[in-house]
Amino acid sequence: MWNIINFEVFxxxxxKSFWYASIAPVIIILxxxxxxxxxxxxxxxxxxxxDQNYSQSAKVAxxxxxxxxxxxxxxxxxxxxxxNKDAGIAAVKSGQLxxxxxxxxxxxxxxxQVYAQDQGISISSPYNDAAISLLQQSVAKDVSSxxxxxxxxxxxxxxxxxxxITYKNGAEINDLTNAIAPGIFAAIFxxxxxxxxxxxxxxxxxxxxxxTAEILLTSIKARTLILGKIISLMILGLxxxxxxxxxxxxxxxxxxxxxxxxxxxxxxxxPINPIAVMFAALFFIVGLVMYIGFVVGLGALFPGGNDxxxxxxxxxxxxxxxxxxxxxxxxxxxxLVVTVFTxxxxxxxxxTLLRNAVGSLSVGEAFAALAVLILSACVSVxxxxxxxxxxxxxxxxxxxxxxxxxx
Amino acid sequence: MDFPVVDIQSFAxxxxxxxxxxxxxxxxNQGEVFGxxxxxxxxxxxxxxxxxxxxxxxxGTLSVNGKxxxxxxxxxxxxxxxxxxxxxxxxxxDTMVYLAVMHGLSRDEATKRSKAYLERVGIADxxxxxxxxxxxxxxxxxxxxxxxxxxxxxxxxxxxxxALDPVNRSLLMDIIQExxxxxxxxxxxxxxxxxxxxxxxxxxxLKDGHRALYGTVDEVKNQFGATVIALAYSGQLPINExxxxxxxxxxxxxxxxxxxxxxxxEIFKFLANSPDLxxxxxxxxxxxxxEIFLSxxx
Numbered sequence: 001m002w003n004i005i006n007f008e009v010f011x012x013x014x015x016k017s018f019w020y021a022s023i024a025p026v027i028i029i030l031x032x033x034x035x036x037x038x039x040x041x042x043x044x045x046x047x048x049x050x051d052q053n054y055s056q057s058a059k060v061a062x063x064x065x066x067x068x069x070x071x072x073x074x075x076x077x078x079x080x081x082x083x084n085k086d087a088g089i090a091a092v093k094s095g096q097l098x099x100x101x102x103x104x105x106x107x108x109x110x111x112x113q114v115y116a117q118d119q120g121i122s123i124s125s126p127y128n129d130a131a132i133s134l135l136q137q138s139v140a141k142d143v144s145s146x147x148x149x150x151x152x153x154x155x156x157x158x159x160x161x162x163x164x165i166t167y168k169n170g171a172e173i174n175d176l177t178n179a180i181a182p183g184i185f186a187a188i189f190x191x192x193x194x195x196x197x198x199x200x201x202x203x204x205x206x207x208x209x210x211x212t213a214e215i216l217l218t219s220i221k222a223r224t225l226i227l228g229k230i231i232s233l234m235i236l237g238l239x240x241x242x243x244x245x246x247x248x249x250x251x252x253x254x255x256x257x258x259x260x261x262x263x264x265x266x267x268x269x270x271p272i273n274p275i276a277v278m279f280a281a282l283f284f285i286v287g288l289v290m291y292i293g294f295v296v297g298l299g300a301l302f303p304g305g306n307d308x309x310x311x312x313x314x315x316x317x318x319x320x321x322x323x324x325x326x327x328x329x330x331x332x333x334x335x336l337v338v339t340v341f342t343x344x345x346x347x348x349x350x351x352t353l354l355r356n357a358v359g360s361l362s363v364g365e366a367f368a369a370l371a372v373l374i375l376s377a378c379v380s381v382x383x384x385x386x387x388x389x390x391x392x393x394x395x396x397x398x399x400x401x402x403x404x405x406x407x
Numbered sequence: 408m409d410f411p412v413v414d415i416q417s418f419a420x421x422x423x424x425x426x427x428x429x430x431x432x433x434x435x436n437q438g439e440v441f442g443x444x445x446x447x448x449x450x451x452x453x454x455x456x457x458x459x460x461x462x463x464x465x466x467g468t469l470s471v472n473g474k475x476x477x478x479x480x481x482x483x484x485x486x487x488x489x490x491x492x493x494x495x496x497x498x499x500x501d502t503m504v505y506l507a508v509m510h511g512l513s514r515d516e517a518t519k520r521s522k523a524y525l526e527r528v529g530i531a532d533x534x535x536x537x538x539x540x541x542x543x544x545x546x547x548x549x550x551x552x553x554x555x556x557x558x559x560x561x562x563x564x565x566x567x568x569x570a571l572d573p574v575n576r577s578l579l580m581d582i583i584q585e586x587x588x589x590x591x592x593x594x595x596x597x598x599x600x601x602x603x604x605x606x607x608x609x610x611x612x613l614k615d616g617h618r619a620l621y622g623t624v625d626e627v628k629n630q631f632g633a634t635v636i637a638l639a640y641s642g643q644l645p646i647n648e649x650x651x652x653x654x655x656x657x658x659x660x661x662x663x664x665x666x667x668x669x670x671x672x673e674i675f676k677f678l679a680n681s682p683d684l685x686x687x688x689x690x691x692x693x694x695x696x697x698e699i700f701l702s703x704x705x
Contacts, residue, residue, distance in 0.1 A: 003508045011497055211492030215553070218459045219481040219509040393461065393490075 004228030111161035204299035213392035287349025293380030482511030
């Protein structure tokens with residue numbers, strides 16, 4: 001097994017195309033960050049106007065325990081005050097206020113609390129920007145109002161964190177920042193599927209095209225070979241993820257002000273729900289095994305890489321089908337289409353990862369979907385082994401599924 | 408004492424309604440070079456693939472060293488398939504080491520032996536080049552190396568000289584002789600009868616999926632063919648149906664099968680005294696395997 005993993009991993013790593021595919025997303029992301037940086041000045045200029053728009057279009061009130069908020073600014077932006085926190089929250093719940101900002105004693109350390117009406121799908125509420133902007137403008141306008149210059153400098157240099165709770169019809173709804181940690185698994189799954197699918201399919205179609213299958217099958221069991229290939233592909237996936245994330249993490253560590261997370265978000269403020277993260281990891285691993293098995297099996301059925309890659313699109317598209325129903329996946333988790341996507345093997349990895357991220361998957365559903373995925377992964381690996389065992393020796397010929405099952 | 412390294416008994420194979428092998432039995436003894444012969448489509452490759460458990464037999468038993476073959480026995484078997492190929496985009500040495508490790512060698516030993524083989528066949532300088540950058544003949548050498556580098560005790564070579572250039576054909580013949588001298592058993596699948604005559608101790612000949620001939624080369628010749636007279640001549644070859652029949656005739660060469668009860672001397676005297684015929688060579692010989700093969704398939 002180690003011999004196969006060693007051979008498969010290193011021969012992929014030696015290919016330029018592997019590195020081009022791995023580095024391309026990093027370049028794209030860095031390019032987007034560059035463009036974002038160029039546009040940041042105009043965004044900052046617009047920030048004050050936006051704040052005023054929000055405060056004018058919807059009633060906003062604050063409670064300032066920090067003593068930093070400038071009362072003239074509040075008056076200019078028609079922002080009221082609340083006598084205590086509970087009253088502010090109650091006013092938001094009842095719909096009297098669009099948002100309520102609570103500034104604790106040291107907002108640069110403990111962050112700003114934002115209570116607001118739901119604004120739809122968004123990682124950070126637009127009120128977060130307004131709350132930060134109000135604080136920064138206040139500090140900038142009258143530095144002497146701060147308890148010390150160092151606090152003011154800290155607030156101006158680095159946006160304070162924001163904890164946001166949103167309400168819809170008086171009920172608290174999930175903060176989408178909760179989706180970030182488990183959502184990362186969904187993002188990585190998409191990336192691996194897109195970047196590694198050709199390597200997956202060619203890992204077996206190449207054996208067939210090169211006519212090496214007979215020598216391999218007399219030297220090693222098909223099951224060992226396929227498992228070796230699956231593990232190799234997962235290792236290559238990890239390499240690609242590392243290539244993608246390490247530069248971004250380094251960029252964030254060394255240039256935090258140039259690397260904008262959504263307003264008020266810091267790495268440390270991203271909430272971690274251990275159950276959701278655990279399920280995300282399981283859906284990711286089992287889903288990936290199932291997908292690799294399926295694609296590797298397809299590769300063994302077709303006479304060459306080109307023929308196989310034509311069918312690769314069919315394999316990939318299943319992972320993106322749930323995106324077309326993303327609104328239902330998030331907001332109507334019990335709709336029939338979402339249920340079908342959750343339990344249909346080829347759409348299950350994406351749907352479960354997305355639903356798990358946005359918190360619309362109950363623990364019971366998660367276990368059921370996981371069971372379906374584990375069973376599907378077993379079937380998928382069985383299919384790959386059988387396809388390689390019986391399909392890879394049929395050089396120059398496509399093997400049908402009927403033929404595969406009959407053998 | 409002969410020990411059957413390969414034992415095939417009552418082997419039958421069908422693909423759907425088509426029966427391609429019918430009740431085939433033979434064995435291959437330790438240390439011999441055995442020829443599995445037959446025309447294209449006779450069932451040779453199917454027999455080998457089934458022997459190596461790449462296919463499951465419809466009925467019958469096929470064993471290597473007394474057991475059904477499994478990849479766990481890979482260290483003892485070197486298989487050169489009819490449909491051959493290696494990783495075209497990988498370095499030669501990496502491919503050879505990968506396959507040798509699969510056949511039970513340690514990585515160090517596999518590297519050492521692969522390098523030694525490449526040195527022996529004169530392509531050591533290509534060890535780190537991609538296979539696709541090598542000439543066809545050099546690729547064939549690598550393929551042979553991948554088959555024998557782990558020094559198997561049983562070599563199964565399916566059409567080994569097919570598409571080989573004369574240099575590599577000679578190299579293969581040397582390798583077969585070397586391995587045999589070391590005690591290896593060689594199973595040669597071919598339809599090239601001249602190679603069989605040069606190398607094989609025993610043969611089995613398949614025709615339409617069943618055993619048409621089986622035994623030592625001598626036994627097969629005795630079993631099948633009558634002795635013929637090979638005649639080189641100029642002039643006019645006379646017809647004499649009382650003495651002989653003409654089985655093959657070219658402008659200056661003919662093969663004669665003599666009639667029952669007629670002595671060779673009598674034919675020779677008759678030809679020597681024929682006025683329009685000048686005999687330049689007269690040879691009494693048994694038929695070649697090629698002749699037997701051709702007559703079987705007529």
